[in-house]
Amino acid sequence: MTTTTSHIPEHVPESEGPDGGVAAARPARLIHTESTTEIPVHLLFREEPAASSSAPPAEVKLRPAVVGHRPPPEQAEQAEKSAKSAKDDRDTRDIGLRARPSAPGVDPEIAERPARVLPGIAGVLAGTFGAAGCAVTAWWSGVLPPLAVEALGVSAGTGGLGPAQWAAFAGAGALGLFGFGGLARGRTGRAWVLELFGRYRGTVRATGLLWVNPLLLRRRVDVRLRHWRGDPLPAADRGGVALRVAVLVVWRVRDTARATLGVEDHQGYLRACVEAALLRVPVAAPGAGRGAVQATQDALTRLVAADARPVGVEVCAVRPLRVEYAPEVAAAMHRRRVAALDARHRASVVGSVVDSVEDTVTRLTMRGLLDLDDYERRTLVKDLTVAFCAGRGDTGA
Incomplete structure (x- = not known):
């Protein structure tokens, strides 16, 4: 007895024979390229063993057989190589983890501890x-x-x-x-x-x-509390304007081992930390409110303390003492301020001259002292304007 690995549709009869009878039915192939495999019958079904030889035969339970297709030789070889490679990698990782040394002879991280005295x-x-x-x-x-x-x-x-x-x-x-x-x-x-x-x-x-x-x-x-006041350092405000900031750092040595063996010059290290913090924190410009100044101080203290903590130095506060614009920025702002003052002064001078000319012409005309046409009026206004401006220039007004 044989069976096929594909599902067989219901039987369809063949054409009638010469004697008018119906020939034996056979399965019709829907896919001409399907393959069949012969499987022994005892692999398709499994009988439950009988309790005893004298007992009646037990009911045979039929179970469907699960048949898997064998992949081509090339794919099977490739899958076997992949599985072997994965196993080797896993074994290598396990060996590496087991063989990793615990470093018993390596000194732990330097930290302060009491000495025996x-x-x-x-x-x-x-x-x-x-x-x-x-x-x-x-x-x-x-x-x-x-x-x-x-x-x-x-x-x-x-x-x-x-x-x-x-x-x-x-x-x-x-x-x-x-x-x-x-x-x-x-x-x-x-x-x-x-x-x-x-x-x-x-x-x-x-x-x-x-x-x-x-x-x-x-x-x-x-290990006492100490203060360090540095020279003005470059900084910038929120708008990117260059500033010069002099800060006061309140600090002390917290971990003597790290502070002594980790860094040689504490003040030089603090200066470097403050310079790095000023490049990352926008400083409140001169004339800013108390809230902006406090925010700048808190941000500087937090950054400098985080940088100095690994070397055993505790930073209590970083306070900006003097904030001023950079020399080039101060010079440019001074020139702009002088130009604005000069423009305002000129505007006030011109306004006062125009008011004086208008008042003079109006009085002369209203009192009947002059009867001028448009051309003569324009000429008089021009002459009076020149005269008043020259007079104010001579007096320095």
Whole structure:
């Protein structure tokens, strides 16, 4: 028994045979290019196993078979290569993630942390014991000066300078130097950044007498609130007009490690940050209201604080102290103002001369002193205008 992979329409009869009967029906192909595949019958249907051999045969359940077309060899090879490539990429990514090192030997980001120090009394005691040890060793070896022996009221030692005495001298001297050499005085508003062979070891902010390891390099840092007032810097207002702005920056060192090891010149760095902020923020022009000035101050403070925070510097405020136009802009504005004043003055002079001429001609005509035609009137007006303008020019009015 065979079947086809395509759906077969209902059977249509063929033409009648010579005996008048109807021949066996066969399926008619609607698509001449369709292909058929022979499939064994046992793959089309599956029987449920019987409970026992004596039981009646179970009902056979028919299930349709799902038949898939096999792609051409070229497409199958290409799909196999694509799947293999995707698997290799996935495996490579997984291996990369698993093999990525955790960097255990890399130092974390530099940040301030407290250093290990001892009270100053520990250094004083260590130094005292070291000095006393040196004195006892000197008496033991017999090198103590006679005056000191007489003052102490003891007999001079007779041990001599042997290996034991030298070892005792070295130990006591090292203890004394180590104790007295590590004494330091902490002050309010000052801190020490400690380094050992170029590596940051901590910050000391404590006050009073302290003992710090004398092998550590100490860098004093001022952590008090400070002010910096710079020279006028270039800026611009909302209209793009060039300005010169002098600002006051209120700042202090917040993270001593970053501030000391991250930047060398704090004021130079703040100047660069202020210059960058002035290029991004439009400054309120001279004569602007209080609200515009406050908005400019807030914007400058926010930008400069964001730029200075990574290096451990805290910016409290950036206040514009003096805002003036650039020299070239000021010169152009001065010339424009002078020209406007001159034009206004000329307009006022011409208006006053015209009023004076009109008043004079009107009075002469109304009183009957002159009987003028149009040509004579125009001539008189011109002569009076020239005379009045010349008179005002001579008097400087």
